Amino acid sequence: MLRAETDYDAEVLTGDLSGQSAPHARFLECTFQRCDLSDVKLTRARFGDTGLYAVHGAGLDLAESTWLDCVVQGARLGAVQLYGAELRRVRFEGCKIEFLNLRGATLLDCQFVDCQLLEPDFSEASLTQVSFEGSRLVTPEFGRATLRDVDLSAAEVVGPRGLTGLRGATISSLQLIDLAAAFAAELGVIVTD
Numbered sequence: 001m002l003r004a005e006t007d008y009d010a011e012v013l014t015g016d017l018s019g020q021s022a023p024h025a026r027f028l029e030c031t032f033q034r035c036d037l038s039d040v041k042l043t044r045a046r047f048g049d050t051g052l053y054a055v056h057g058a059g060l061d062l063a064e065s066t067w068l069d070c071v072v073q074g075a076r077l078g079a080v081q082l083y084g085a086e087l088r089r090v091r092f093e094g095c096k097i098e099f100l101n102l103r104g105a106t107l108l109d110c111q112f113v114d115c116q117l118l119e120p121d122f123s124e125a126s127l128t129q130v131s132f133e134g135s136r137l138v139t140p141e142f143g144r145a146t147l148r149d150v151d152l153s154a155a156e157v158v159g160p161r162g163l164t165g166l167r168g169a170t171i172s173s174l175q176l177i178d179l180a181a182a183f184a185a186e187l188g189v190i191v192t193d
Contacts (some may be wrong), residue, residue: 002040018057037077112155123162141164162186 010029018038026046026069031053038057044064051071058078067087078098078172093113100120107127115135121141128148132155143162153172157179160166163186171179184191 002042122165 002017002025005024006022006026008025008027008030011027012031012033012035013035014033016036017032017040017109018036019040021041022057023041024045025042026048028048029049030047030050032051032055034054035052036057037055037060039059039061040057041061041063042065044074045062045066047065047067047070049069050067051073052075053071054074054076055072056076058124060077061081062078062085064084065082065086067085067090069088070090071093072090072095075095075097076094076131077095077100079102080097080132081102082105083103085102086108087105087110088108089110090107091111091113092115093111094115094162095112096116096118098118098119100117101171102125103121104124105122105125105126107125107130109129110127111130112132112135115132115155116138117140118138119140121147123141123143124145126146127150129150130147131151134154136156137152137158137160139159139161140157141161142165145162145165147168150169152166153170153175157171157175160179160182163179163183181191183189
């Protein structure tokens with residue numbers, strides 16, 4: 001049973017954690033293994049050197065949480081609230097996350113490797129040294145985002161919105177061709193043949 005404002009040190013958490021609430025909890029060197037995280041509320045929680053492996057669920061609330069040196073691998077999640085969160089040196093690998101809300105979050109030195117992100121929201125977020133190698137971003141929102149050294153060149157980006165927020169990102173020449181219609185629409189440019 002997760003509890004609010006509790007320190008968890010080197011704990012291994014497994015099984016059904018659905019519906020539990022532990023705001024302001026602190027997880028240091030913990031492992032979440034094959035957990036059901038449906039409707040779990042960990043707002044303002046702190047995660048350090050922690051791994052989430054093959055976790056699943058919908059409605060996970062991690063708003064305003066803090067992450068340092070963590071790994072999220074093989075996760076299958078939906079409707080994840082990470083708005084206002086701070087993520088530093090976090091690696092997401094082989095994850096499928098639908099409706100990931102990173103609005104106003106700060107990401108520094110993070111990697112998304114071989115992930116599927118369906119309708120992620122990066123609005124007003126700050127991304128620095130973030131890469132998306134082998135990942136697929138479907139209908140991502142970048143409105144008013146601040147990007148520095150963000151590499152999208154090895155990702156598939158489909159139907160992005162808020163393209164002016166992509167300033168500071170690196171894309172490939174093929175992506176530029178694929179995104180030309182979206183850029184034109186965003187700028188109000190009419191293209192005729």
